[in-house]
Amino acid sequence: MKKTAIILSVIVLIAGSCKNQPKSKTGQTNNVSENYFDNVKIQDIKYEINELEMDTTYWVKFKYNYNFETFKTKVFRGKLAHPDFTGNEFAEDKEYVDFITEECKDEGINFGGHYTIISRSCGCMCQHIFVIDRILGKIFTDINLNGDGKWGYVYKPDSKLLIANSGLFITDSLDYYTAFWGNTPELYVWTGEKFKRIQ
Numbered sequence: 001m002k003k004t005a006i007i008l009s010v011i012v013l014i015a016g017s018c019k020n021q022p023k024s025k026t027g028q029t030n031n032v033s034e035n036y037f038d039n040v041k042i043q044d045i046k047y048e049i050n051e052l053e054m055d056t057t058y059w060v061k062f063k064y065n066y067n068f069e070t071f072k073t074k075v076f077r078g079k080l081a082h083p084d085f086t087g088n089e090f091a092e093d094k095e096y097v098d099f100i101t102e103e104c105k106d107e108g109i110n111f112g113g114h115y116t117i118i119s120r121s122c123g124c125m126c127q128h129i130f131v132i133d134r135i136l137g138k139i140f141t142d143i144n145l146n147g148d149g150k151w152g153y154v155y156k157p158d159s160k161l162l163i164a165n166s167g168l169f170i171t172d173s174l175d176y177y178t179a180f181w182g183n184t185p186e187l188y189v190w191t192g193e194k195f196k197r198i199q
Contacts, residue, residue: 058180059170064187065199068159071189073113075158076135080108084137100130100139109134112160112190119153129153131190143195151183160190 083100090096103118111117116132127150131140145164152167154174164186168177177185187199 058178059176060179071160076114080134081137111155162188
């Protein structure tokens with residue numbers, strides 16, 4: 001009986017200590033806090049910053065020629081259109097159709113006034129995004145962003161500006177980024193059909 005009580009006590013102590021363990025940083029979103037921007041959509045970044053990246057010798061101040069306010073737009077408040085797969089190159093792919101349909105149900109307008117941006121993994125450190133017009137239902141799949149999205153995106157419901165490689169930023173202020181990987185943040189504006197790089 002005494003042995004059983006001791007074993008139970010040890011189990012309770014172990015279980016209690018596990019609850020207080022700090023959460024792992026693996027799978028954490030990029031280091032730009034969601035609390036910094038109101039309603040900014042931040043894509044998951046599947047990497048951790050290592051000591052070399054945190055070395056300030058790699059930090060570069062990002063000089064903005066444009067910001068979210070530059071391309072501010074009114075957010076559509078009407079009934080949201082379902083995605084229209086008519087003429088879409090993936091219309092016969094059930095998995096693709098189900099994915100886009102379900103994501104549109106879950107996501108409202110999160111970009112450019114009347115669009116929903118949806119991202120999907122395309123492999124290790126790779127994110128492909130789709131843009132859906134929530135007034136017409138049109139799906140844009142060929143959106144000509146440089147790279148493969150592994151460094152993340154930042155965008156807002158009331159702006160047509162998108163910042164690619166947002167995961168490179170060191171601080172919430174989006175002022176400094178790490179140049180350790182040889183990439184830089186990139187600014188794009190949505191033209192209504194595609195993204196145009198502006199910086």
